Amino acid sequence: MNTGLQSPTGVWWKPAHKAERLWVQIAFAWCLVLFAMMPLWHMKGAQNPSGIRAKVNPNDFARRTYEFINTYKVGEDHGVPVVAPPPGADVYLLGRMWAWEPVLQLERGAQYTLHLSSLDVNHGFSLAPVNLNFQVVPGYDYGLRITPSEAGEFTIVCNEFCGINHHAMVGRVVVLDRAAAPVYGGGE
Amino acid sequence: MTAPAAFRTCPTTGLKVHRQADALIKANAVAATVSLLVGGVAAVLVLLTRWQAVHLLPADWFYRILTVHGMSMLIFFIIFFEMAVLYFASAVVLNSRVAAPRLAWVAFVLMVAGAILVEWMMWTGKADVLFTSYVPLKAHPLYYLGIILFAVGALVVTSLFFATLVVARRERTYQGSVPLVTFGGATAAIIAVITLLHGAAVYIPTFLWSLGLVPMDAEVYRLIWWGLGHSSQQINVAAMVSIWYLLGGLTIGAVVLNEKISRSAFVLYVLFISMASAHHLLVDPGFSPAWKVWNTSYAMYLAVLASMVHGFTVPAGMEAGMRLRGFTHGLFEWLRKAPWGDPGFSALVFSVIIFGFLGGITGVTFGTEQINIIAHNTFRIPGHFHATVVGGTALAFMGVTYYVIPLIFRKQIAFWPLVKIQPYLFAIGMTLFSMAMTFAGTFGVPRRHYDISFAAAPFAVEFNPAVDLILGVMALGGLLASLGGAIYILSTVWSVFFGKPLAEDATFGAVPAAILKPPPAPPAGDADHKGLTRGTLVLVGVFLLAFIAYYFVNWKLLSAVWRVG
Numbered sequence: 001m002n003t004g005l006q007s008p009t010g011v012w013w014k015p016a017h018k019a020e021r022l023w024v025q026i027a028f029a030w031c032l033v034l035f036a037m038m039p040l041w042h043m044k045g046a047q048n049p050s051g052i053r054a055k056v057n058p059n060d061f062a063r064r065t066y067e068f069i070n071t072y073k074v075g076e077d078h079g080v081p082v083v084a085p086p087p088g089a090d091v092y093l094l095g096r097m098w099a100w101e102p103v104l105q106l107e108r109g110a111q112y113t114l115h116l117s118s119l120d121v122n123h124g125f126s127l128a129p130v131n132l133n134f135q136v137v138p139g140y141d142y143g144l145r146i147t148p149s150e151a152g153e154f155t156i157v158c159n160e161f162c163g164i165n166h167h168a169m170v171g172r173v174v175v176l177d178r179a180a181a182p183v184y185g186g187g188e
Numbered sequence: 189m190t191a192p193a194a195f196r197t198c199p200t201t202g203l204k205v206h207r208q209a210d211a212l213i214k215a216n217a218v219a220a221t222v223s224l225l226v227g228g229v230a231a232v233l234v235l236l237t238r239w240q241a242v243h244l245l246p247a248d249w250f251y252r253i254l255t256v257h258g259m260s261m262l263i264f265f266i267i268f269f270e271m272a273v274l275y276f277a278s279a280v281v282l283n284s285r286v287a288a289p290r291l292a293w294v295a296f297v298l299m300v301a302g303a304i305l306v307e308w309m310m311w312t313g314k315a316d317v318l319f320t321s322y323v324p325l326k327a328h329p330l331y332y333l334g335i336i337l338f339a340v341g342a343l344v345v346t347s348l349f350f351a352t353l354v355v356a357r358r359e360r361t362y363q364g365s366v367p368l369v370t371f372g373g374a375t376a377a378i379i380a381v382i383t384l385l386h387g388a389a390v391y392i393p394t395f396l397w398s399l400g401l402v403p404m405d406a407e408v409y410r411l412i413w414w415g416l417g418h419s420s421q422q423i424n425v426a427a428m429v430s431i432w433y434l435l436g437g438l439t440i441g442a443v444v445l446n447e448k449i450s451r452s453a454f455v456l457y458v459l460f461i462s463m464a465s466a467h468h469l470l471v472d473p474g475f476s477p478a479w480k481v482w483n484t485s486y487a488m489y490l491a492v493l494a495s496m497v498h499g500f501t502v503p504a505g506m507e508a509g510m511r512l513r514g515f516t517h518g519l520f521e522w523l524r525k526a527p528w529g530d531p532g533f534s535a536l537v538f539s540v541i542i543f544g545f546l547g548g549i550t551g552v553t554f555g556t557e558q559i560n561i562i563a564h565n566t567f568r569i570p571g572h573f574h575a576t577v578v579g580g581t582a583l584a585f586m587g588v589t590y591y592v593i594p595l596i597f598r599k600q601i602a603f604w605p606l607v608k609i610q611p612y613l614f615a616i617g618m619t620l621f622s623m624a625m626t627f628a629g630t631f632g633v634p635r636r637h638y639d640i641s642f643a644a645a646p647f648a649v650e651f652n653p654a655v656d657l658i659l660g661v662m663a664l665g666g667l668l669a670s671l672g673g674a675i676y677i678l679s680t681v682w683s684v685f686f687g688k689p690l691a692e693d694a695t696f697g698a699v700p701a702a703i704l705k706p707p708p709a710p711p712a713g714d715a716d717h718k719g720l721t722r723g724t725l726v727l728v729g730v731f732l733l734a735f736i737a738y739y740f741v742n743w744k745l746l747s748a749v750w751r752v753g
Binding site: 028031053 | 469501564640
């Protein structure tokens with residue numbers, strides 16, 4: 001036998017010994033499990049990063065966002081418009097240096113299609129403290145069907161570096177129980 | 189033909205060493221160490237800022253120094269070191285001359301010039317774009333040009349590696365097949381070519397874009413950039429595993445159990461890693477689920493299989509080597525009686541453990557399409573790659589340095605008592621650091637973020653109160669590791685520039701023991717394997733259980749978050 005520093009001579013393509021062969025087989029089986037879990041979760045699991053994906057001109061996305069805001073606006077928070085879309089609505093969230101617009105008031109258990117995009121550079125959508133993370137890329141619309149499963153107040157941290165004030169880029173989501181009084185506006 | 193004076197004979201290994209190879213290895217190793225020093229100072233500054241209790245730097249300097257840290261460590265330190273490894277694995281191990289040494293020096297000058305240009309742009313605030321420089325964030329054109337120069341130099345060195353293999357074969361400087369270490373080096377070099385071509389495909393258009401000449405798509409940039417960004421980590425893995433085999437052989441005379449298995453595993457790295465960029469884009473809007481699932485795994489995760497195979501064959505080769513030399517008692521006598529005071533050996537063992545248990549398991553788990561939803565861009569990601577590339581690769585590089593200094597630089601190692609504990613400090617530090625970082629990320633703490641107290645933000649963000657404590661542990665681990673890094677730099681620089689030349693009669697206490705008393709040659713022929721790797725089977729069993737547990741715990745965590753699809 002030789003060390004890894006020495007040249008093997010003659011034919012070294014020999015059958016592996018039992019322990020080695022056993023480990024390769026176990027490791028390979030595990031690798032197949034690692035693969036199988038992904039398609040399986042698409043069929044059985046409730047959390048997949050699939051979404052509706054399309055290219056979009058950043059200005060068009062901004063226009064859609066402001067139309068959305070004008071339709072469902074119920075107030076303002078720290079100068080950011082607050083919207084309360086009905087269950088099932090298409091919801092637009094625009095990332096730009098260095099803010100998320102608008103603030104969202106959603107209903108627990110209802111499904112929304114959350115469209116994410118950016119007006120300028122890459123941003124990171126990170127919902128705290130739930131820990132849901134998606135990349136927000138300028139020129140691309142990421143439409144995720146999302147169902148808030150708990151009521152409460154949540155924040156959207158930007159977790160992709162986007163310039164000098166990156167750390168100040170925080171948005172807000174409020175999730176209400178169906179019967180609860182709204183936090184913003186009268187729910188009109 | 190070269191004149192005989194161009195070679196010297198190594199008194200320890202009996203290898204015939206080309207003086208040009210000596211000089212090129214020295215130059216690249218020195219450049220690597222300077223880069224490590226710059227990146228290391230940056231690391232401490234970044235650490236002391238993210239440790240919210242200290243919060244050292246102002247915001248602009250935090251992002252600037254974070255850019256410096258990434259480039260200096262992941263590109264300059266690692267790649268300069270790998271250039272030295274390539275010269276070692278070709279010319280030195282094969283007793284050969286270096287092909288075209290003049291061109292090799294041109295390549296070195298290109299790389300140094302590129303690195304200086306990039307550092308200049310970063311330190312003067314003209315490239316505050318972080319390591320990934322995602323467009324449309326824009327740096328000064330000279331920043332991209334510097335990276336291109338550096339990459340061209342590295343590509344030339346890689347070509348010279350292949351040329352040297354051809355020279356060695358033609359001049360019959362070795363018998364039989366190339367040794368496994370050289371074979372692994374060759375796979376690293378092939379992956380380097382793939383990586384550098386991706387680098388050209390992304391940085392040349394970006395350079396033109398920064399001059400206002402062509403448009404760039406933000407998502408296409410991410411796709412191609414990660415063809416560079418991830419593949420470069422695969423160079424590190426292939427180089428690191430080669431060094432594992434090298435250190436195993438040097439420190440305790442580890443044997444290669446089966447050349448076929450180990451070499452096939454290296455080939456899997458080459459074949460199944462090229463689109464590994466996919467696992468950086470799992471929660472991106474530009475790609476379909478089918479594309480993501482396929483390109484993450486190719487249905488079989490064969491690059492993961494390769495690492496799991498090496499994770500067995502490296503320790504099993506060490507165990508068999510020790511057992512063949514008489515350490516046969518029980519399951520673990522071979523480990524208990526191993527030379528734990530040899531920093532090359534302890535660095536090897538910790539590198540294998542940290543890479544596998546911390547880096548490997550977390551990496552494969554976070555690289556799963558859906559689990560990435562609860563990991564992307566959180567602290568879990570740098571927690572993972574500090575375990576692979578720092579606790580794994582950098583630590584292996586440190587361990588092999590303690591052999592390179594006496595063997596290539598012909599110097600005794602300075603501050604030997606400190607050097608003996610260096611791998612322990614570094615390994616414990618990086619373990620604490622990586623685990624704490626990963627754990628903080630589980631609570632959603634973002635990476636690349638100046639201020640998680642969100643003092644300047646319109647809305648207050650509440651993380652789990654445990655996060656403060658966890659970040660304290662991270663800081664403690666980071667500082668310990670930095671101390672280990674400082675000892676490494678101090679000792680290597682001192683040894684090389686002011687150290688005592690290694691006399692023929694050097695004594696223990698200034699060089700690793702195995703250099704003065706190499707392990708006896710293993711018995712010739714194909715030994716009976718029965719029971720030779722019992723201990724290792726137990727160890728990999730523990731590893732697999734840890735892997736399975738961590739993997740499924742993460743599916744459980746995922747299943748608890750909001751429904752999204």
